[in-house]
Amino acid sequence: MDKIVNFLDQHFSGPVARLAEQRHLRAIRDGVISALPFIIIGSFFLIIAFPPVPQDSAIALWAKAHVADILIPYRLTMFIMSLYIAFGIGHNLAKSYNLDTLAGAQIAICAYLLTIMPKVMDGVGFVLPMSNLGGHGLFVAMLSSIFAVEVLRICKQNKFTIKMPDQVPPSLIRSFEALIPIGIVIIIMSLLTVVLGLDLHALVDKAVGPLVSAGDSLPGILIPIFLITFFWSFGIHGVSIVGTIARPLWEVYLAKNAEAVAAGQPIPHVAPETFFQWFVWIGGSGATLGLVLCMLFFAKTQYTKTLGRTVLAPGIFNINEPVIFGMPIVLNPTLIIPFVIVPLVNATIAYFATVLGLVNPTYIMPPWTLPAPIGAYLATGGDWRAIVLVLINITISFVIYLPFFKMYEKKLMEQEKEAAGEGVTA
Amino acid sequence: MKVLFVCSAGMSSAIVVNALKKEAEKQGLQVEVKAVSTQEFGEEVKQGWDVAMVAPQVRHRFDQLKQEADAAQVPCELIPPQAYTPLGGPLLYKKVIELAKKS
Numbered sequence: 389m390d391k392i393v394n395f396l397d398q399h400f401s402g403p404v405a406r407l408a409e410q411r412h413l414r415a416i417r418d419g420v421i422s423a424l425p426f427i428i429i430g431s432f433f434l435i436i437a438f439p440p441v442p443q444d445s446a447i448a449l450w451a452k453a454h455v456a457d458i459l460i461p462y463r464l465t466m467f468i469m470s471l472y473i474a475f476g477i478g479h480n481l482a483k484s485y486n487l488d489t490l491a492g493a494q495i496a497i498c499a500y501l502l503t504i505m506p507k508v509m510d511g512v513g514f515v516l517p518m519s520n521l522g523g524h525g526l527f528v529a530m531l532s533s534i535f536a537v538e539v540l541r542i543c544k545q546n547k548f549t550i551k552m553p554d555q556v557p558p559s560l561i562r563s564f565e566a567l568i569p570i571g572i573v574i575i576i577m578s579l580l581t582v583v584l585g586l587d588l589h590a591l592v593d594k595a596v597g598p599l600v601s602a603g604d605s606l607p608g609i610l611i612p613i614f615l616i617t618f619f620w621s622f623g624i625h626g627v628s629i630v631g632t633i634a635r636p637l638w639e640v641y642l643a644k645n646a647e648a649v650a651a652g653q654p655i656p657h658v659a660p661e662t663f664f665q666w667f668v669w670i671g672g673s674g675a676t677l678g679l680v681l682c683m684l685f686f687a688k689t690q691y692t693k694t695l696g697r698t699v700l701a702p703g704i705f706n707i708n709e710p711v712i713f714g715m716p717i718v719l720n721p722t723l724i725i726p727f728v729i730v731p732l733v734n735a736t737i738a739y740f741a742t743v744l745g746l747v748n749p750t751y752i753m754p755p756w757t758l759p760a761p762i763g764a765y766l767a768t769g770g771d772w773r774a775i776v777l778v779l780i781n782i783t784i785s786f787v788i789y790l791p792f793f794k795m796y797e798k799k800l801m802e803q804e805k806e807a808a809g810e811g812v813t814a
Numbered sequence: 815m816k817v818l819f820v821c822s823a824g825m826s827s828a829i830v831v832n833a834l835k836k837e838a839e840k841q842g843l844q845v846e847v848k849a850v851s852t853q854e855f856g857e858e859v860k861q862g863w864d865v866a867m868v869a870p871q872v873r874h875r876f877d878q879l880k881q882e883a884d885a886a887q888v889p890c891e892l893i894p895p896q897a898y899t900p901l902g903g904p905l906l907y908k909k910v911i912e913l914a915k916k917s
Contacts (some may be wrong), residue, residue, distance in 0.1 A: 405874030623895050625822045625871040628852075691901075698900040702829055709826035709871060714899030718870075729885055757825065 397470070398567075398740030401622045408629040411484050416530050419631040420639060421475030425754070426472050427642070429754040432766075433458055434649055440770020457662045459650055466646055468521035468637070475502040477533040485541050492568045495573055496533035496539050502577035503528050503588045520589045523643020526636055527592045536573045543569040602661050606739050613668060613735050617728045620673050623718035627673060635661065649769065655749040658742045662750035663704075666764035667738035670782055672708025674727040675734050677760070678785025679711060682793040689800045693772040699738035703758045715796075722799070726792045733788065734781040747773045817910055818859060818888070819849040821869035830869075830893075833903035834910065841907065846867050853915050856882040859890075862881060865913045866890040867906075 401720070407413075437458040441448050451458060465472075475493045482492020483763045504521070506514045518526070543549055549565045555566075602608045612634045615718030616626030631638075642660035649655060671677025679701040699710045717723045741747050748768035760782070764774040815833065819827035827849035838845040850858045852875055859866055859882055865881045868876055873892055883890035891913050897905040 402874070409875055410879065618869070624874055628872065629824050629874065645898070695899070695901060702826075707825050707829065708902045709821070709898065710829050713870065713895045714901060716895065716899075718895055763859050780857070 389793070391647050397421070397622050400620055401624055405619065405624050412481065412534055413632050414597060414655070415477050415481035415484060416636065416794065417478040419473050419475075419530075419533070420635050422476035422480070423469050423472040426465040427469055427639070428755055430462045430467070430469075431646055432754075433460075433462040434646055434752055435766065435769055438649065438769060439463075440772075462650065463518070466522075466643065467650070468518055469643060470521065471500070471521045473526060474529040474533045477530060477607075478537055482536040482540065485537070487537070487540055487544060488562055490564075491562065491766065492537045492540060495536040495566070495570055498570065499532040499536035499573050500525075500529050502574065502581055503532055505581060505587075519647075522647065523587055523640045524593070526640050526674070527596050528588050530636065530729070531592070532588075534556050535567075539573050539576075540566070540569040543572070548776040549574075574714075579718050586612075592657050600640065604641060604657050604691070606736065609659050609735050609739055610664070610732055613731045614728065617674050619719065621710060621724045621727065632647065642751065642753060647747055649751050655751060658739060658749055660750055660753075661736065662753050662767040663742070664735070665756050666754075666760055666767050666785045667777060667781060668735045668748065669706065670734070670778060670785065671761040672705045673708050673731075674708065674710045674712070674717065675730045675781070675785045676708045677703050677782055678707075678787075678788075679715070679723075679726070679789040679793060680729060681786045682789050686793065686797075687789070688797055689696070691800060691804070692797060706760065707757070711788070719797070722792055722796045723789075726789045727806070730785045730788050733784055737781060737784070739778060740785050740814055741777050747777050748770055753776040815907040815910075815914060816841065816846045816862065816865045817848075817853075819869065820852055820855045821867065822872055823851045824850075827867075829900055830902070830906065831898075834876065834906050835877065837861045837903035837907040852879065855879055857882050861889050863888050865892055865910055867910065867913075868892050870873045870895045871891070877899050888900050889916060 403514035408417075429650065437451055437455050439447050439451050468472040474496045478496025479489045481496075484490045485492075501516075504516055506516050510514045513521040519525075525669045544565070548568055551565055552561045552564050576789050580588065584721070602756055606776065612630045615630045619626035619629055636661065641657035642662060645655045645657050645660055669675060671680060680696060680699055683692050684700060687693040687696050695710075695714050699708070699714065712718055715723060717727050738747075742749050750767040751766075752769055754763045754766040756763070761775045764778045768774040819831055821827040831849050832849045835845060835847055848858070852872055855866075863886075864881075866888045868879050868890065870893055872879075876892055880890050891909070893906065893909065896902060897909055
């Protein structure tokens, strides 16, 4: 067993984990994460606009009458999230190259905006169609931001910048330094969008279309879940690796679901990040709340009794490193089995519950540290059935973990006995 | 002594931080401890910390974090998995003291 584990760690999880630390992937990951607060707060205005109360109540009637106004904060945050993300990617990529981060963020925004053709509207003047700044435009934002910062880097590295005498103040030098790369970015992007009339958004949409539908299918949901628990089994933060690749896709689903709700249309996607967070990772990666309950009710050794009490509170708020390293689950064959199985079962149930219309798909992003029933209720826009689903999944997690927990406890009890025996003889 | 912890979001290490504080109290040592996310680490480590401890689950980012710590001349090490639990206070305390002595 140890051999297999070592082999996998050295030849698979280790290298993949390092791959996820690749500069551009890291910049995308940190860029997306930097926009999450805007998405979290922005998405909450959807609940206010469509409150989970009876249709004829005063609150519902008030919301209905003011829906467009209520949604303005959402429209200028989550609805155009790719603009925030482009800024974040530019900033983080520039930072990793030790370039001026503000210049990096700005040049990324510039390249991204130049993928969108402004329109003229009677009586308003020039307008920028907002939909391409949203979830729709995320992949374009990723590509254009990286392109722009790379131009900045190449110019700087090859000293292809306008030099200023030393007496000139540094801030002025910086703005002159950026002139040539900004010029190049503007010319190339305008060439694509304006002269050649390319709609990069339509193009990229087509290219990632298969990926977008694959990630929303049952295998597309189960594969990342398996990989996440697989990495955690070696003690590596699974979401931080798998999420590097998958999170952009998950955020696109979330954005599109929110857009559909705001437009009064049926919700298209099952698998935004919120699906995993609230229906699968209950108590943290590996859905370990069930294991914590096993400890609370059935612990026989001193160690698991103490551990169970200390990990309950963090577990309710979906923090489970204390369980993963404390039990431990890491490199522990007995507990790795349920740790991998439970989330797959939870996800399958939640997938069918969502597809069959038994619960609303998620479209709001509550902070991930809320207790799961509350988070699931909010994420589905106030669907009480989501709470039931969460409770069912907790029960299933408990039932699957229990036999493995008991097996592991037997081992622990023997160890405790041995230790106690040694204590007497010594 | 000032100890900086870093984990994925700065949440889980907050729990381990408490374990360390308790143990340090027992040993009669004044410690100031803070937990940050990997994104915040680069900036925070410059703020005059004595040692920096990296959570085991972000060990794939250790090289980069170590670089950032080196730049700030703060000794930096991985926390062994057995020490990264609410009950791992004593072992963690030992590791922190060792690291601080090394520098």
